[in-house]
Amino acid sequence: MTAERIPGAPALRRLVVVGSGIAGLYSALLAAEAGAEVVLLSKGALADSNTFFAQGGISAVLEEPAPGDTVAAHIMDTLKAGAGHCNEEAVRVLCTEARLDIRGLERFGVRFDADDDGDPALGLEAAHSAPRILHTGGDATGAGVANALILAVLDAQDAGKIQVLGHAQATSLLQSEGRVTGVEFLRNGRLESVFGDAVLLATGGAGQLFAQTTNPSVATADGLALAWRAGAELADLEFFQFHPTSMVLSAAGKPTSLGTDPLLISEAVRGEGAILVDANGERFMPRYHPDAELAPRDVVSRSIALHLASLGDPNGHVFLDARVVEANKGEGFLEKRFPTLSARTREAGLDWTLEPVPVAPAAHYWMGGVVTDLHGRTSVPSLLAAGEVACTGVQGANRLASNSLLEGLVFGRRAVEGFLGWAPPNGIPLRANSAAGGLAFTHAAGTPHDGAQRTNAAGTPSDESRLTPWQPELVPEPFSRAALRRLMTAKAGVLRTGGLLREAAEALDGWADVVLPESVPDSVDSLVHEDANLLLAAQLLVRAAGARRGSLGAHYRSDAVEAQREEIVQRYTIRRKASLVND
Numbered sequence: 001m002t003a004e005r006i007p008g009a010p011a012l013r014r015l016v017v018v019g020s021g022i023a024g025l026y027s028a029l030l031a032a033e034a035g036a037e038v039v040l041l042s043k044g045a046l047a048d049s050n051t052f053f054a055q056g057g058i059s060a061v062l063e064e065p066a067p068g069d070t071v072a073a074h075i076m077d078t079l080k081a082g083a084g085h086c087n088e089e090a091v092r093v094l095c096t097e098a099r100l101d102i103r104g105l106e107r108f109g110v111r112f113d114a115d116d117d118g119d120p121a122l123g124l125e126a127a128h129s130a131p132r133i134l135h136t137g138g139d140a141t142g143a144g145v146a147n148a149l150i151l152a153v154l155d156a157q158d159a160g161k162i163q164v165l166g167h168a169q170a171t172s173l174l175q176s177e178g179r180v181t182g183v184e185f186l187r188n189g190r191l192e193s194v195f196g197d198a199v200l201l202a203t204g205g206a207g208q209l210f211a212q213t214t215n216p217s218v219a220t221a222d223g224l225a226l227a228w229r230a231g232a233e234l235a236d237l238e239f240f241q242f243h244p245t246s247m248v249l250s251a252a253g254k255p256t257s258l259g260t261d262p263l264l265i266s267e268a269v270r271g272e273g274a275i276l277v278d279a280n281g282e283r284f285m286p287r288y289h290p291d292a293e294l295a296p297r298d299v300v301s302r303s304i305a306l307h308l309a310s311l312g313d314p315n316g317h318v319f320l321d322a323r324v325v326e327a328n329k330g331e332g333f334l335e336k337r338f339p340t341l342s343a344r345t346r347e348a349g350l351d352w353t354l355e356p357v358p359v360a361p362a363a364h365y366w367m368g369g370v371v372t373d374l375h376g377r378t379s380v381p382s383l384l385a386a387g388e389v390a391c392t393g394v395q396g397a398n399r400l401a402s403n404s405l406l407e408g409l410v411f412g413r414r415a416v417e418g419f420l421g422w423a424p425p426n427g428i429p430l431r432a433n434s435a436a437g438g439l440a441f442t443h444a445a446g447t448p449h450d451g452a453q454r455t456n457a458a459g460t461p462s463d464e465s466r467l468t469p470w471q472p473e474l475v476p477e478p479f480s481r482a483a484l485r486r487l488m489t490a491k492a493g494v495l496r497t498g499g500l501l502r503e504a505a506e507a508l509d510g511w512a513d514v515v516l517p518e519s520v521p522d523s524v525d526s527l528v529h530e531d532a533n534l535l536l537a538a539q540l541l542v543r544a545a546g547a548r549r550g551s552l553g554a555h556y557r558s559d560a561v562e563a564q565r566e567e568i569v570q571r572y573t574i575r576r577k578a579s580l581v582n583d
Contacts, residue, residue, distance in 0.1 A: 012037055015419055016183055016194055018170045018223065019202035021049035022142075023387030023408035025149035026101075027200055029108060031416045032161040039194050041168045041185060043203075046150045047143075048218050050204045050388065051405065054142025056125055056266045057133040058105075058409075059402040060098035066122050069130035071095050078403060081127050081296050082396020083553035084568045085236075090394035093374055094403070094410050101409035102134065109148040112136050125267040125401040127296045133402050139266055139338040145405065165194070170222060171529055172520045173199060173230040173383065180230060180383040189524050198419050200384040201227060201370065202412065206537050208481070208530075210363035211489040214243050214264040220530040221537035223389035227370040228536065228576055229520065233379040235391050235573040236368030237544035238555045241399055242494050244300035245270070246362030248317045249348055263344050265320055265359055267401045270294060272329070272337065274322040277356060278307060284318075298398045298554040301361035305494045319356035326353045361494050365404055367395040367554065368544070371573065375423035376415025379575070384419060386412040393571075397553020479511040481531055484538060492542050497559045501546040508539045518576075540574055547572050 013036050017028045020042035032038045042048065061071045074095040079086050106112070112134045115121040123133035136144030156162040167187060174182040174193060182195035203223030207215025228234060247263040270276075270293040277283050288303035289295040295303070308316050326334050334353055335342045345352045369391035376384040387408040394407055417423050477483050491504035512518075517536035521528045548555055550563030 013198075013419070014039065014196040015416070016196035016199045017041065017202060018183060018199065018226075019043070019049070019204060019387070019389070020046045020150075021051035021202060021204050021387060021408060022145060022149070022405050023412035024049075024200070024202035025051075025146070025153055026104070026108075026409055027202065027386060027412035027416045028162055029149065029152055029156060030104070030413055031419065032156050034416070034420055036416075036420065037196075038156075038162045039165065039196060040153065040162055041165045041170060041183065041194070043169050043218050043222070044167060046153065046164070046166065047146055048216060049146065050207075050215055050219060051142045051408070052146045053214065053216060053264065054145075054405055056268055056402045057123060057135040057141045058102070058145075058405045059125075059128065059132050059400070060102050060134060060406060061095065061132055062099050062102065062120060064119070066131040069132055071098075073129050074098070074132060077127060077129050078394070078400045079396070081398050081400035083398055084396070084565075085239075085393075085553060086396035087393025090374055090392040093414075094394050094407060097410050098406055101406070101413060104413065105145060105148070105409065108152040110136060110145050111148075113138065123268050124271045126270060126294045126300070127291075127400055128402075133268070135268075138336070138340065139268065140340045142405070143340075168192075169526050169529060170203070170226060173226050175230060175380075179381040186524060186526055186529065191524065198382045198384055200376065200386060200412075200415055200419070201389050202385070202387045202408070203389045205366045205388040206534065207363040209240075209485065209488050209534055209538055209541070210493060211485040212246060212248075212360060212362040214246050214362050214364045221533045222530070223385065224369060224540075225517070225533035225536050227378065227380070227383065227385065227389075228540070228574070229518070230380050230383065231576050232383060232385075233371040233573055233575045234369065234540065235371045235571050236393070236397075237366075237541045237574065238548050238572065239367035239395075239397050239553055240363060240541065241297055241365040241367060241554045242301040242361040243364035244297055244304055244361050245276075245320050245359040246364075247345070247348065248358040248360050251317050251358035263341075263348070264362070264364070265341065265357060266338070267297070269320065269322055269325070269338065269341070272322075272333075273325045274320055275324060276300075276304070276359075277319050277321050278311065279313075279316070279319070296398055297364075297401065298556070301494050301554075302556050304359075304361055309495075317358045317360040320359045321356040322352050323354065323356070363493075365395075365399050367391070367397065367399055368541075372411075372415075373418075374411070374414060375418030376411060377418055377423075384415045386415045397555065479515055479531070479535070481527075481534065484511070484531075484534060488538055488541075492538075492545055494556065496545060496555070496557045498546065498549070498557070499559075501542055504542045505539070505546065508535065508542060511535060512539060544572050544574065 015031045017024050017040045028038050028040045061074050078091045113121045122131040124131040135141045157164050168185045170183050170185045172184045173180050180199050184193050201223040205219050206221035207213035207219040245265040284307050285292040369389050370385040372390045376386050491500040517532040521532050549561045551557050551560040
C-alpha cells in the first residue's frame, strides 16, 4: 500500500477528524478518497495551525537522495536526537515510508522547491548528517503545504466528499459502552455534536503553556485534554522541546500581546552558517558543544539559557547573526532563501543583513502526548490520534528538526489505514499500564472528589494522600492564562529542578481547586475551555517532569541524578483515575 491511493473503505463509515494541521488535512483527504464519509472540525479557520507557521521543511530520503544519504542514516539521526528514548520501530516506519507521503503531498498539489537543474532542493539542518530537507516557498514550507492541502479539502467539500465545520472548538468526546462515538463542540456560542465510527485527534500541541512560544494562539492542549478526560493513556509529557531561536519582538521594538503571530527563526538559517552571539558580540556555542550552532535543539536552547544565567541575565536574550551568511554567499542570498523571514524582520524594524536578530528559546513542540500504536490507535476504542497530539515514541526525548511535519503525514495516513481496516488488528501493542505503585495523579492537592483518603494497593495511605493541603499563600495571584504561562516558564521551562517543579505543582493544584480542569467546563465561552485544558496539561506535564529525576533530551534538571540505561528507555505514563507509572 502506498500514499498514492488507499484502497476503498468496507461499507460507508464516518471518520470525524479534529484539527486542520498537516495530519488532519492529509488524513481527511485520504479517508475521503478511499470512500469514507469524513467530517473535519477546525478550531478556527482551516489555516489556523502549527503547520502553517512551520519554516524548516520536511525531512525525507528520496529515491534520488543527496550524495551519501540513506534511509539508515535518517533513522540513526532521529534515534540520536531522541537520546535513546525513541520507539525504534516507529522511527523505522517514519524514515522508510517518508518518500511515499512526499509523493502523496505532490499529488494533492504541493510543489517543492527545485535547484537549478530542476531536482528537489535539499537543505541541511541541525543534527541531520546529510541534506534531506524539502522546502516550498523557501522558508514558508508550512504555509505552502497547508495552502495546497486546504485547497484540496475545499475541492473535496465542493464534491460532497468532506464536510468542513470551521470555527468549531471540540469540548468533549462522546462515548458509549467504552467506545468513542463522536465529538461535542462549541460553535457560534452553541454546543453541537457530531457522531462517527471513529474520531481522529489531530489537534496539535500546547505552546500556549509558556510565555514565549513559536505556536499560534490555538495551541492550547485541547486534544490532550479531550483524550485524558475520555480515559486515554498519555506518555512522555516531560519532554517539551524549546526552539532555541525565536525572535524576541519586544527587544526589536515590536509590541507583543497574547495571540501575536510567533516569529521563529528557522534552523535552516543556522544550517546556512548563521552564528549565535551574546550582547558583547561574543560567539559562545563552541564552548558548550562541538557542533556549536548545529547541535540538537535541546542543546542549543539549554546552552543559551546557561549562558544567559552566567551573564546574570537569565530572562534576557542573545543574538542570531546572519550577516556572515550574506557575506559568504553573496548579497541578496537571505532575501532569496528566506523571503518570509526577511519580510518579517523588516516589519519588526530590523534589517538582518546589517544587524543581528534578538532571539531566545521558545516553547515549540511537545514530544509527549496520547499514546498510540503505529496505526494511530489509542487505548480507548475508536479513538485515534496523529501528529503532535499523539505519542508514537518516534520523537523520543527530543525531536529531530523537520521530522514533525513528516510524522503528521506518515502516521496520519497510517491512522486512516487503521480506521479502514488495512492495519493488523493488534499493531504494535500499547505499553502496559499498571496501577501498582507510582505517584498517583488526582484532583487538585491529591484528594479525591469525595474526600476519602486515597490508598495504594496494599491499603495504606499513598504518598499523595499525605501531601500538605493547598495553602493560599503559595499562589500569590488568582488564576489567569498569563499567570499560568509565567509560572510554567519560570518553574518548568528549559531549566528545571525538583524544588521548582514542586512549587509549580502546588500552585497549579491550588488553581485547580477553583478551575476544576478535570471536568468539561459548563460554559459556552471558548476561552474558559482553553484555560481548563491548559491548566490540566500543565499539571500533567509537571507531574511527569517531577517523576523523571534524571536529565534526558529536552527534559533538563540541574539537580539531576545519574540515569541508568533502563531509566532512559523507561516511559512515565498517565491515565485518568490511575497512576503515573514507570513503564
